[in-house]
Ligand SMILES: CCCNc1ncnc2c1ncn2[C@@H]1O[C@H](/C=C/CNC(=O)c2cc(-c3ccc(F)cc3)cc(O)c2O)[C@H](C)[C@H]1O
């Protein structure tokens with residue numbers, strides 16, 4: 686049967702990137718998406734903003750919602766200090782399988798814990814399953830209508846501390862209006878919008894960075 690787009694993306698990584706070199710994996714995926722097939726990775730422009738926020742926060746505990754093919758997982762994991770691991774949640778097994786291979790090709794498998802399942806089920810289990818008290822940095826890039834329920838779940842589960850940084854992709858395109866309204870109007874968050882463009886296009890999009898104030 687015909688391959689899937691993520692499988693073709695993995696092939697492009699295996700063909701064009703250098704094993705153990707995260708930057709070459711990132712470049713191979715961006716090249717594939719610009720020249721062969723568009724895919725919903727955060728991309729190079731918004732990816733650079735992601736890089737700068739991760740570098741600024743220098744987190745010890747990291748969570749990503751929506752692994753997809755692992756592009757942003759690789760971007761984040763390559764910047765983490767030695768001994769730091771990130772947890773990434775993906776509920777589609779086919780995507781998880783591709784992501785594991787892309788993360789491994791980049792040589793970052795020891796810095797990543799990919800958990801298959803839904804954030805709705807997994808977020809309440811994180812403390813006991815992974816011995817995490819709170820997250821320093823959370824990247825939201827899963828279904829856009831799930832950003833708001835999941836941030837509320839973080840609050841309910843006590844997974845945020847004063848200074849926790851949440852970075853959300855696609856707040857303009859496809860958009861996460863309820864999430865934006867919440868973080869921009871809640872006294873418990875300090876929010877800032879980073880304008881950019883939808884990956885690999887000229888359409889407007891951007892990232893919203895929200896700091897939990899406790
Ligand atoms: C209910 C379970 C929730 N919990 C969950 N728990 C675990 N994993 C979850 C959960 N919900 C979803 N996932 C996984 O995350 C991934 C989903 C990613 C979703 N991303 C977009 O939809 C998007 C669209 C565009 C776009 C822009 C313009 C266009 F024209 C077309 C497309 C651009 C972008 O940058 C985008 O990130 C993956 C496919 C999916 O299996």
Ligand SMILES: [Mg+2]
Pocket residue numbers: 725726727826854855
């Ligand atoms: Mg996205």
